Amino acid sequence: MLSALFGSAVSEIKQAFLIIDDEAIDxxxxxxxxxxGDSAERYARKTYPxxxxxxxxxxxxxxxxLVELVPPYLDxxxxxxxxxKVLRHHKKFTGTKTIRINVKAPSQGFSELEETLESMSHDHMLVHLPAHVMSAAKWLFDDDITSARAMLAEAESLENDMIRATAKREIALLQKTISTGQVQAATYSVDMPAGRLNVIAYSPSKCFVATVCFGQNAPETKxxxxxxxxxxIEQKWGRHFVVWYYNNGENFAKITSRHPVLISLAKIGINILVKAIKYRANRIVK
Known part of the structure; x- marks a missing residue:
């Protein structure tokens, strides 16, 4: 199906077909x-208006x-x-990187963020494209593989330039916001040429529920x-939860620490969660 191959570009190809000049459409x-066959041609000529x-x-x-015959008539x-548009439709991000920034001492996090931005700013998109995308490019350029590759490379370069510019602008704004000291926790995700970059800003605390129940260095806490x-932090919902917990965990921990019953209930809940985490980890290993 054309839509699977060309995505939103199908409408552009159809529009090009509908504005071809009279000599070309004939x-x-x-x-x-x-x-x-003749009957198909007669139907197309009759229905074109x-x-x-x-x-x-x-x-x-x-x-x-009909659209398959359009490329020779495109400028x-x-x-x-x-x-x-084909490149955007088929682009797949090849990796994810998460940076955590302590808003109380952000310099190390900012340094790591700058290094990661640089390392993720370059990617050879053509390496990751399915073979049928190259076929689409060849189709657009009348089976001229040299022209198709040249145009793919140029399109990739422009696409990556736009992604880099947008990402760096937004990350700079995030850094400025964190540097004000007014942000206690935040999560941010931005697409880079070589993958997706997640940034979590957090305000550290030693009073979270697991620490209250088991201790700072207990196996459960670790x-x-x-x-x-x-x-x-690799999941979108998980990042939102982490930010929410950074904002609210200290209060929960304080309340829990004052009531032995709550501590007991929290321990039960945490132990169940820890067992589930271990079970999942064992299944992944197997």
């Missing part, structure tokens, strides 16, 4: 007839067959625009910290 319909004024919808097999600007760092 030639295209002749090619269409030579491939699919209705497709143009949208009284009849251009879709289905007829649309796909270079149209081809490049379509190719950019397991929960590891679960936070290796699992929670």
């Amino acid at each position: 030639e295209l319909f002749s090619d269409y007839g030579s491939i699919y 209705k497709w143009k004024d949208q009284t009849t919808k251009l879709s289905g097999q007829t649309m796909e067959r 270079s600007t149209q081809r490049f625009s379509i190719l950019q 397991i929960l910290r590891s679960w936070r760092d290796q699992f929670l």
